[in-house]
Amino acid sequence: MSTSSRLRLGATALTLASLVLAAAACGGTTRENSGDSGGGAPVGGAADPDAPLRSGLKIAFLPKQVNNPYFTTADNGGKDAVTEVRGEFKEVGPSEASASSQVSYINTLSQQGMDVIVTSANDPNAICGALTQAKAAGAKIVTFDSDTKPECRQVFVNQVTAQGIAENQVKLIAGQIGGAGEIAILSATANATNQNTWIGLMKEELKKPEYARIKLVTVAYGNDDDQKSFQETQGLLQAYPDLKGIVSPTTVGVAAAARYLSGSQYKGRVKLTGLGTPNQMREYVKDGTVDAFALWNPADLGYLAAYAGAALASGQISGAEGEKFKAGKLGEFTVGKDGTVVLGPPTVFDKTNIDQFQF
Ligand code: RAM
Numbered sequence: 001m002s003t004s005s006r007l008r009l010g011a012t013a014l015t016l017a018s019l020v021l022a023a024a025a026c027g028g029t030t031r032e033n034s035g036d037s038g039g040g041a042p043v044g045g046a047a048d049p050d051a052p053l054r055s056g057l058k059i060a061f062l063p064k065q066v067n068n069p070y071f072t073t074a075d076n077g078g079k080d081a082v083t084e085v086r087g088e089f090k091e092v093g094p095s096e097a098s099a100s101s102q103v104s105y106i107n108t109l110s111q112q113g114m115d116v117i118v119t120s121a122n123d124p125n126a127i128c129g130a131l132t133q134a135k136a137a138g139a140k141i142v143t144f145d146s147d148t149k150p151e152c153r154q155v156f157v158n159q160v161t162a163q164g165i166a167e168n169q170v171k172l173i174a175g176q177i178g179g180a181g182e183i184a185i186l187s188a189t190a191n192a193t194n195q196n197t198w199i200g201l202m203k204e205e206l207k208k209p210e211y212a213r214i215k216l217v218t219v220a221y222g223n224d225d226d227q228k229s230f231q232e233t234q235g236l237l238q239a240y241p242d243l244k245g246i247v248s249p250t251t252v253g254v255a256a257a258a259r260y261l262s263g264s265q266y267k268g269r270v271k272l273t274g275l276g277t278p279n280q281m282r283e284y285v286k287d288g289t290v291d292a293f294a295l296w297n298p299a300d301l302g303y304l305a306a307y308a309g310a311a312l313a314s315g316q317i318s319g320a321e322g323e324k325f326k327a328g329k330l331g332e333f334t335v336g337k338d339g340t341v342v343l344g345p346p347t348v349f350d351k352t353n354i355d356q357f358q359f
Contacts, residue, residue, distance in 0.1 A: 077299030116309030181244030
C-alpha cells in the first residue's frame with residue numbers, strides 16, 4: 001500500500017473515530033440487534049411491487065431525541081418490524097431535540113453503510129445536506145413523525161394527516177373550555193416540522209365560526225425538554241391570568257404542563273389537552289388535571305416506517321404516488337402525494353379508556 005493511500009485510510013479512520021466521539025459527546029446512545037446477514041438481490045431500476053423483501057437489511061432509527069418515551073415506543077415498534085424482515089436494527093440519536101444535533105449521527109450511519117435511515121426531523125432543512133449525502137452513498141431515507149423537505153427523503157410516514165390532528169386538538173380544547181376564552185399553545189422546538197404544521201392548521205381551524213369566541217393568545221416553546229416545558233407553563237399562567245386552556249401537541253410538553261397544573265391553584269380550572277402518551281398522562285387524568293388528550297400508537301408508527309424502509313431498499317417502492325406495499329400485521333399501505341404514507345386516525349384518551357393502553 002502506498003504512503004498516500006495509507007494516509008488516506010488513516011484520515012478516514014480518524015474522521016470516523018471523531019464522528020463516533022462527537023456522537024458520544026452529544027450524550028446520545030446507540031442500541032442494536034443483529035439479524036440475518038444474508039443479503040438479497042441488488043436493487044436498481046423501477047419499483048417492482050412483487051420484488052421479495054431483502055433480508056439482512058441494516059435499518060437505523062434516528063429519533064428527534066432518545067430520552068423521550070414516545071420515541072422509545074416508536075423505535076421499539078421499528079425494531080419489531082426489522083426483526084420480522086430479518087434485518088439488523090440500530091437506534092442512535094441525540095439527547096436534546098435541537099435542529100442540527102442529528103447531523104453527526106446521519107454522517108456516521110451513512111459511513112457505516114446503512115441500507116435505511118428512518119428519522120424524525122427536528123428541523124425541515126438542517127439535516128437535508130447530510131441526508132442527501134447518505135442517499136448518494138446508497139441509503140434509503142424514510143422520515144417518520146416529523147418530516148424534512150420532501151426532496152431530502154424518499155418516503156414520509158405520517159402518523160395522522162396534519163389536518164386531522166389540527167381538527168382533533170381544537171375540538172378537544174373547545175369542548176373543555178366551553179367554547180369560549182383565551183387559549184395558548186405549548187409546543188416542542190421552534191423549528192419542529194410536525195408541530196409547526198399542526199399549529200398552522202390549528203390557527204386556520206380556529207377561524208371557523210363555531211370557534212369565534214376562542215382566542216389564541218400565544219405559542220410558547222418548551223423544546224421537548226421537561227424542565228423548560230414546565231417553566232413555560234408557569235410563565236403562560238402568570239402572563240395570561242384569564243387563560244382558559246392550553247394545547248400542547250407534544251408528549252414532553254403536555255406531561256410537563258400537566259405536572260405543573262396538578263400541583264397548582266389552576267388544577268382543573270385551566271384546561272389542558274394535547275398529544276400525550278397514556279403512561280405519562282394517566283395520573284393527571286385520574287387526579288382531574290386533564291379531561292382528555294389524544295395520540296396515535298407510536299409503536300405502530302415505527303413499525304410502519306421500518307416496513308416502508310424495507311420496501312424501498314428491496315425495490316418494491318420508490319416513493320412515487322400510488323405505489324403499494326405490505327407492512328406486516330398492519331396490512332397494505334399506499335404511497336400518497338409527495339411520498340407520504342399515513343398511519344391512521346388518532347385515539348382520544350380519557351378516564352373511561354386510559355387503562356386499556358400501556359405505552
Ligand atoms: C413529542 C415529539 C414528537 C411528537 C409527539 C406528539 O414526543 O415532539 O415529534 O410527534 O411529541
